[in-house]
Amino acid sequence: MNTAVIVFPGSNCDQDVMHAVAGSLGTKVRAVWHKETTLPEDTDFVILPGGFSFGDYLRCGAMAARSPIMKAVAEHGRRGGLLLGICNGFQILTESRLLPGALLPNRTLNFVCRPCFLRVESVSTPFTSLFSKGQVVQFPIAHGDGLYTLPEEELKALEDRGGVVFRYSDSDGLTGDNANPNGSANNIAGIVNERGNILGLMPHPERASEALTGGEDGRVFWQSILESFTKGGR
Amino acid sequence: MTYRVSIFIELQEGVLDIQGKAVERSLAGMGHDALRSVKVGKYIQVWVETGSAEDARKEAERMCDDLLVNSVIEQFRIEVEGE
Numbered sequence: 152m153n154t155a156v157i158v159f160p161g162s163n164c165d166q167d168v169m170h171a172v173a174g175s176l177g178t179k180v181r182a183v184w185h186k187e188t189t190l191p192e193d194t195d196f197v198i199l200p201g202g203f204s205f206g207d208y209l210r211c212g213a214m215a216a217r218s219p220i221m222k223a224v225a226e227h228g229r230r231g232g233l234l235l236g237i238c239n240g241f242q243i244l245t246e247s248r249l250l251p252g253a254l255l256p257n258r259t260l261n262f263v264c265r266p267c268f269l270r271v272e273s274v275s276t277p278f279t280s281l282f283s284k285g286q287v288v289q290f291p292i293a294h295g296d297g298l299y300t301l302p303e304e305e306l307k308a309l310e311d312r313g314g315v316v317f318r319y320s321d322s323d324g325l326t327g328d329n330a331n332p333n334g335s336a337n338n339i340a341g342i343v344n345e346r347g348n349i350l351g352l353m354p355h356p357e358r359a360s361e362a363l364t365g366g367e368d369g370r371v372f373w374q375s376i377l378e379s380f381t382k383g384g385r
Numbered sequence: 386m387t388y389r390v391s392i393f394i395e396l397q398e399g400v401l402d403i404q405g406k407a408v409e410r411s412l413a414g415m416g417h418d419a420l421r422s423v424k425v426g427k428y429i430q431v432w433v434e435t436g437s438a439e440d441a442r443k444e445a446e447r448m449c450d451d452l453l454v455n456s457v458i459e460q461f462r463i464e465v466e467g468e
Contacts, residue, residue: 209452209453210455213452213455214452217451217452245457246455251457252457253455253457253458255400255401255403255458256403256404257403258401258403260403260404260407298401298403300400300401300458301457302399302457334401334403
């Protein structure tokens with residue numbers, strides 16, 4: 152499985168995610184500059200990393216979503232290729248309309264940077280197949296604009312089709328309002344598209360991929376992706 | 386002719402305007418008793434070279450659709466002035 156990490160001006164988790172994928176899986180990972188117009192031909196998995204692309208000017212992820220490489224990234228996603236957006240990458244996916252909804256400033260208007268418990272809502276995605284349904288995992292969050300929103304009817308449709316993959320919870324898996332760090336609708340932390348190959352999430356699995364940085368739940372996330380890829384040949 | 390196009394962007398009804406709410410609370414706390422509500426939006430100006438004001442408006446609308454406005458959460462209106 153060959154991974155391409157797209158680097159935008161202002162990305163700052165690109166090296167972390169390359170380190171986490173290479174360290175957890177030992178597979179090939181390459182950085183691709185956003186001005187490129189094509190992905191390396193043998194790319195199987197594309198990651199849009201966290202950061203503050205284009206300084207978060209206008210709207211988070213808005214200008215990155217219009218970068219030259221994004222046509223090839225969208226095409227990769229449309230063909231069923233694995234595509235993951237973390238934090239700013241999630242914002243870029245919604246701005247590209249590859250995922251529904253939008254991310255607004257946190258309800259407290261604070262930048263929130265801390266470890267966070269998440270309940271795994273769906274294990275039928277290639278990103279979560281090695282977790283168990285309802286399992287509580289811990290990934291850190293670090294964002295100012297993480298309040299996930301979408302119109303009422305679309306929210307219902309997203310929930311009905313099982314598109315919510317991660318929800319903010321407490322350590323027992325309870326998803327009350329006090330476990331919601333940013334005011335996201337229904338405590339949503341991560342969603343997947345209908346086909347199941349495009350995932351966006353605000354928390355950072357790459358920062359929970361080795362004990363040194365406070366946890367290893369992220370390794371299961373990367374291993375799920377590799378196993379799904381190996382089995383399914385996506 | 387060069388036209389100055391003013392683009393006013395605001396959040397759609399029903400989308401949480403957390404910045405507006407924060408400003409509202411501050412103003413209320415300062416004693417502005419007449420205050421009933423605050424909305425925070427964006428004001429963008431673009432200058433375009435087109436044959437008519439109508440074309441200038443169309444150009445600006447295309448820019449809004451392409452980048453400036455996220456139609457999932459925002460709405461906009463446009464004013465065109467000749468320079």
